[in-house]
Amino acid sequence: MSVEPGNFNRTQYRLGFWLLLAPILLWLSLLIILPHIDMVLVSLRERIAARQYAFSFSNYTAFFTEPLYWNTFVRTAVMSIIATVLTLIIAFPVSFYIAKVLTGRPKIALFILCLIPFWVSELVRTYGWMILLRETGLISGALQWLGLVDQPVEMLYNDVAIMVGLIYTSMLFMVVPLVTTLDSLDNSLIEAGYDLGGSSWHVMRSIVIPHAMPGIMSGCIVVFMLTLGNYLTPTLLGGKNSLWFTEQIYTQFITRFNWEQGAAFGILLLILSSLIVWLGLKITKQSFTRVMS
Amino acid sequence: MSVEPGNFNRTQYRLGFWLLLAPILLWLSLLIILPHIDMVLVSLRERIAARQYAFSFSNYTAFFTEPLYWNTFVRTAVMSIIATVLTLIIAFPVSFYIAKVLTGRPKIALFILCLIPFWVSELVRTYGWMILLRETGLISGALQWLGLVDQPVEMLYNDVAIMVGLIYTSMLFMVVPLVTTLDSLDNSLIEAGYDLGGSSWHVMRSIVIPHAMPGIMSGCIVVFMLTLGNYLTPTLLGGKNSLWFTEQIYTQFITRFNWEQGAAFGILLLILSSLIVWLGLKITKQSFTRVMS
C-alpha cells in the first residue's frame, strides 16, 4: 500500500493512493456506465431490414403501448414492493432480537442462521423448494397426513411460492442493515423510554423505529432492487412466462434475440425502479445519502 | 412488538418474544433444512425401471467416476477461489480508502459507487456486458477504429469475461465486511504503528491486516460461496465454454430431468464448498464464529 505515513486519515489525498485507486474506480464505473451507454444506443434503433437499422423510439413506445409489457412491469413492481414490506416485517423482530436481546453465542447463532441462505446457491435452493413444494413433496404429504387436506396440494407455480422464495432470498439484505442500525441504538435510550412510562409499543414507535429509519430504508431499497432484478427465483418457482419483468428481458435477449427491445426494457427497468425508490424516499422524507451512509 | 419492558436485553428470553420469533425461526430453518432432507432422499435413489426407484449411491459415485463432473467442479472451485482472491485484492485498498482516508461526502460517494452494481439487476448488467463485449460491440468497434486490430474481436465467451463479471458482482460483498472491520480499527493504532517506526507496509502487515482478518475471512467466505453458486453470470458470459457446476445442476434438473443426479450434485456442492471454506479457515487459523460475528 502506498499510504503516506500519518496522512492516511486526512483529506489531503495523496498521489500514490490515487494512482492505485484510479484504475479500480475507472473499472467500477466504466463497467456500469459503458454498457448502459451502449444499451441506450442499441435500444434507440429499430431494425428496418436485414442488417439495416434506423433511429427510433419504437422500442420504448412498445413498452407503453403493449399492455403485456406494461402489465408485467406493474405486476413485478407490486410484487417486489409487497415482498419488500413482508421482508421488513419479518426481519425487524429478528434483527431487534439479534441486536438488542441476545448476547454472546445465541446472538451469533441467530445471525448465522440468517446467513445460511447464502451458503446454498440460489439455484440449488430453488430446486430444493421445487422438490419440497410439489404435489408429491414433503409439505403436501405432511398436510395430507395431518388430515388438513384430503388430496395432494400443488404449491408450485403460483405467486405464494414466488413470494416465499423472494422473501427468503432477501432476508439477509434486510437483516444486516437493520442489525447494524439497531446495534448502534444505545440500550439506555430504550430503557429511558420504558422508564419514562412508555409501553413496549410506544418505545418501538417513538424511539426504536425513528432511530432505525436509515437502516429500514437502506434495507428496503436493496431488497426492492434485488427482488425487482431477480430472475431465477420467479422463473423457476413461478413457472409461467411473462410473470416477471426480467424474464421479459431474458426472453427478448435470448429467445427472441431482439436485443433492441431487450435493451430498451433494461433501461426502462433502471429508470422506473429508480423512480420508485425516489418516490419511496420522498414519501418517507429520507435523504439518499443519509440512508446509504 | 410484545417486548417485555426492560428485559429486552437480558438473557431471560421471554415467552412473548419467543412466540413471535418461533415461527420466523422455524420458517428460516425449515425452508433450508426440509428441502435439503428431501434432496438427500431424492439423490439416494436410482431409477431401475419406469417409475421404479431403488436406494443407491450411484448418483454420488457418478460424480467421482465420471471425470467430466469432477473436472467441472474443480474448475468451478478454482475459478471461484481466483475470483475471491482477486476481489479481495481489489476491494482491500478501496475499503481502506473508504474506511480510513475519506470522511464526509467523498466517503459516502465512494461507498455508493460500490453499491451501484446492486442498482442494476444482475441479468440486465450481464446483457449490458454482452452488448459491450461481443464481436459487433462497442469495444471491438473502438479497437478497430483505433487501428489496433484489423478485424472484429470476440471478447465474450471466455474465462476472462466470466472472471470480470464475477468479480464485479462480488465487490460489494467484500467491501461491506472490510469497511466494517476497518472502520472499527482505532486510527490511533495505525498512528502508533507509524510512531514506533513502522513503514506503511509494516503498519499494513502487522496492524491493519491482523485487525481486518475477520472481515477479510467473512468477505472471502461470502464471495466464494456466491461465486460458486452463481448461475447467470458464468452461463451468459461464458457461452459455449462456461462450464460452471451450477449449470450442470441446472442441466440435470431441467434438460435431463434427472432430478436424482441434480439433487446429488446440489448436496455435493454444499458439502464440498463447506469443506473448502473449512479448510480455508483451518489454514488461516480463523474460527467461524469469530469471523461471522
Added chain:
Amino acid sequence: ETLRLLTWGGYAPQDVVEQFEKETGIEVKITLSNNEDMISKLRATRGAGFDLAQPSQDRIVSAQADFDIYKPMDLSKIETAKIIPSMLAATRKNTEFEGEVYGVPHVWGTSGLIVNRKAAATVKDYTDLCDDSLSGSVSYRLKRPTLIGFAFALGEDPFAAYGDTEKYQAILDKVEAKLVACKSNVKAYWSGGDALLNLMRSGEVSAAMAWDAGGWKLNAENPDITFVAPKSGALGWIDTFVLPRKTKAEEAAYKWINFVMQPEVAARITESAGNFTAAKGSDDFVNDSLKAQFKESFPQADLDNINWYPPVPAGLEEMEGKVLDRVKAAN
C-alpha cells in the same frame, strides 16, 4: 375460465388467441417452452400447473412411463375429421402407452441445415459443419436432435439402434468424438430459435443445424440464406397436443385443439410458426411463397429421405445426456 397453454414460440399467435378468447370467453395464458423444459415443468408438479402442452410425439411415451405426467386423450372430443388421417394415425401409434392414446398431431416439420450460400456453400450434410473453413462460424443446439443428425451423417442409423443400448452407445461415442473435434468451429450453441436467426442475420454464423421454418424465414429476408435438407436426410418431427395429468381446464383444452384445427386458423399458425400443420385443407390458406420455399428445400427425393423420429425408449436420454455434457465440457 383460463387455459394455461405450454407451447412453442409461434404456435399460438396473438391474433389467434384473441379470436379464441372472443369466441369462447376463455382466457389463454401462454408459456413458451421446449421439449425438455415442458417435461421438467410437468415433472416437477406431476402434471399440474398447465392445462395443455405441446411436446413432440417422440417425447411422450417415455416421459409418461417414467413420470406419469400426462392424461389420456379422449379422441371422441376431438373433431378428428379436421386432421390429416395419416398423421393422426402415426401420432396415435407413437403416443400409445398402456392401451391409451396420449397425443394428437398439431405442427410438423423437419430439422436440417440453414446455410448462407455465399459463405458456406460446401455444407451439404451435418458433418460438413465441421469443415475447417467454417471455424468459429457454425452453430447448432446441444440437444438430442444434433446427436441423431450427426449419427445419420456419419452413416449410422440411430433409430434402428433404439432397442439395442450397446449399439446405441457405440453410435453415441462416435458422434461424441465428432462433436468434440468440431467444437472449435462452433460460435455458440443456440437454444432459442430466434437467437439462431439473429446470429445468421448478423453474419456471425454462416451455417447451422436448425429447423426448416427458420431457414425459410431468413430466406425471405436474404435470398443467400436458406434451409437445406441434409444428404443423410432431414429429421422429421411432429409436435402434438397432450393433456397434463392434472389439467384443470380439460374442456377448454379440447376447445382450443378443435379451434386451431380449423383450416384458416391453422393457416395463420403456419404463417407465424413457419411450419405446416396437421389440419386438413389448411394448405389452401397458406401463402404461396412458403409453399414455394418448401418445394425448393424438399424435392420429392428429399421428402422421401426424411427420417421421422420414432418414440424414444425410456433411459436413452440419460445416455445422451452424458454425451452432451462431455461435449460441453470438452476443450
Added chain:
Amino acid sequence: MSDQAFAVDADAGVQEDLACTLLSKHFGEFAAVDEVSFSIPRGAFFSILGPSGCGKTTLLRMLAGFQQPDSGDILIKGSSVLHTAPNKRPVNMVFQHLALFPTMSVAENIAYGLKRKGVPKREHAALIDEVLAKVQLPGYGDKRIDQLSGGQKQRVAIARCLVLNPAVLLLDEPLGALDLKLREQMKIELKRLQREFNTTFVYITHDQSEALVMSDQVAVMNKGRFEQVGTPQELYYQPKTAFVAGFVGDSNQYAGTVQAQSDQIITIVTEHGVRLLSQSRQPMPLGSPITLFIRPEVMQISTSRPEAEQDNCLQVTILRMLFDGARSQLQVETAEGAVLTVALPQTADFHALEPGRSVYVSWQAGQSLCFPVSTETQPESVQ
C-alpha cells in the same frame, strides 16, 4: 452538624420513600448484589459509593425495574414493586450517558413522559416551561439535543424525569462524562435541584468527593454488600471497616502488628519497623496483623521537634513536594524507609521546604484508625 444531617433527622421515621430488604442478584455463581437492605427517608439525597464493579448499577437497575432480583423485596412508598413493570414504577432514572432522545427536541424529550402519563396535551407547555425554568434553562424547549453543552444536557435529563414527579429519582453516575471543572459546578447544582424539588434522590458514584459533598446519607458498597451506611461525616471520621477507611478520603496505609494494648490505645509496629500509637475501637489480640490508616491532613509538619506532647512524632526526610495549590502534599520518608504523604498547610512557611531536608511530623493516636486484617467484614444490618 451540617444541614444535611439535620434534614435527615427531621424526617427520619416519618415516612420512607424507598426500602429494600435482603435484595440479591446473581449472575451465574457470582453475587453482583448480595442481601442488601436499606431504607431511605422521604426527600433524602442518598448516595451509593463504591469501586467499579461492586454492583451499584445492578442495584439501581433492580430499583428501576430493569433487572429482576433473585430474592428480597423492594418497597416504594410502602408497597412492593417487585411485580411492577419499569414503565409503571413511580421511579425515574437519569442514565450515565443521559439517554436523551436525539431525534426529539428538548421540549419533546420532556413531553414524552407527560404523554405516556396521560397528562392532557394543553397542560404540557406550562409544565415544560416550569421545569425548564427550575433547571435554569428557560426558553430552551426548541433546541435540538446536539445543540446543548454537557451541563445543559445534564439538566434536561433531570428535568425530563422531575416533571413526572417521581417518588424517587435514580441517578447512575450522571457526572461521569463531564469534564473536571463542570463536574465541580454540577455537584452543587444537583444538590440545589434536589432541595428545590424535594424529591428523594438515589445517586450512585465511584467518586467519593461527589458522594460526600451532595449526600445526606452515603452507603459504601463493596463486592455486592453495603459496608457502612451513614452521613458523610460518619464515614469520613468513623469508618467501621478497613475498606471504608481506605476508600473514603485519602489515607496513608500501613500494615503492622499489635505490640501492646492499653485501654483504647494500641501500640503498633509497622512492616518497616516504625513504632506508632493508635486508637482502636475494638480489642485486638497482641501480635495480630492490622492495617493502620492515617489521613494526610491530621499530620502536622514542623521544622523543629514540636513542643506540645504528641502521641506520634517522627523525624523524616523530605522526598519531594507534590504541588497542587491548596491541596499540595509532601512525601516524606522515615529513617526506616516508610513513606508518608502529609498535607502541606497553606502557610507560606512551608513553601521553601526542599527535598532532603529533615522535618518532624506528628499526630495524636486518636487521629489514626486501625482495623484487623483478613477478618471478613460483616455486611451492614438493616438501618
Added chain:
Amino acid sequence: MSDQAFAVDADAGVQEDLACTLLSKHFGEFAAVDEVSFSIPRGAFFSILGPSGCGKTTLLRMLAGFQQPDSGDILIKGSSVLHTAPNKRPVNMVFQHLALFPTMSVAENIAYGLKRKGVPKREHAALIDEVLAKVQLPGYGDKRIDQLSGGQKQRVAIARCLVLNPAVLLLDEPLGALDLKLREQMKIELKRLQREFNTTFVYITHDQSEALVMSDQVAVMNKGRFEQVGTPQELYYQPKTAFVAGFVGDSNQYAGTVQAQSDQIITIVTEHGVRLLSQSRQPMPLGSPITLFIRPEVMQISTSRPEAEQDNCLQVTILRMLFDGARSQLQVETAEGAVLTVALPQTADFHALEPGRSVYVSWQAGQSLCFPVSTETQPESVQ
C-alpha cells in the same frame, strides 16, 4: 523551591530537546494552534494544560508528525523535523486510549518498535525485560493486552515508547480513561518514570491537578495560544492573565469596578456592592471593570471578628457546608448577597458550624488578584 524547579534551573540553557517557533495550524478559517513558540530543556517534564478544544492534541500531533503545520518550525535536538515522516522522528507518543496492539502480547508490543528500529533480534529479550522491570511489570511479557488492568496497560504503553530511547516522549491525556483512585497513583508513578528514564516528557491534560503535581514547567493553553508558561508555583501564585487565574486552582470570581488605587493596592466594588481591597500588578484606571480572584484557602474563618488587622473582613452567614473530608468548604453569603466559597480548616472547632450562623471571613489584599476585563490577553513571547 521544590525539586522540580531545581531540576529545570540546573539544565536550563544547556541544551534543548524540543523547540517550536511560531507554530500554527488552521482548520479552514479556524486557528486550532496559533503561533505557538516554546522550548523544552533536556529531561524536563513539560505539561500543556488547557480546556477541551483549545488545540492541545493538534499541537502534539504536529510534534509527532501526524499533522503538518501551516507555518512555523519544529526543532528536535536542534534540527528541524518538519519534513521528517512520523516513523522517522525521534519522538514517541503515548495515546489517550494507549493504542496498544490488541493482537500482540505485551512483549510483542514492545518488540514492534525494536524490530522497526533494526535492533538485532537476540537483544530484544534483554531490552524488553529491562524496560518491563523499570515500569515494575517484571515477567509480564507473555500476557495478552486484555489481561492487564488499566494502570498496567498504561505502563506497557510507556514502556513500548521508552524502550526506543526517544528524544522526547509525547503523552496525550494518558490518565483520562482511568478511574479516580488509580489516576492519583499513576500521577506519582509517571513522575517517577520520567525521572528514572530521564527523558523529556511533553504531557497534555485538561486536569490542572495532574499538570501541577507532575510538571517542571506548565504551559497554559487557551484558544490555540499559550497564555503563560511557568513552574506550577508561578502559575498558581502569579498567574499573568485572568484565564490562568481562573483555570489553575479553585477561585471565587467576582466582577467589579476600580474605585480607588494607591500604590499596588486598589479598592474594588463588586457587582453586589461589596467593597474589597486587592493588590494589582498593573495600574488600573478608576472605574474600569475588573475581575477579582480570591482562592478559598486564603480566607480565614472566625466566629468572632478577627483581632489581627486584615485588609478585607466580611461578616457573612453560612449557607451550607460542602463536606469533603480534608477538602471541605463552606458556602457563605454576605449581607449584600454575594456568595463566597471558603476552605474549611481541618480543626475540630469548625465542625459544628451550622447553616444560618454568622461568621467572619478575612484575608489580606495581597492574597487576591485582579485583572482588567475584556482586554485580550497577549500570547506569551518565546520563553
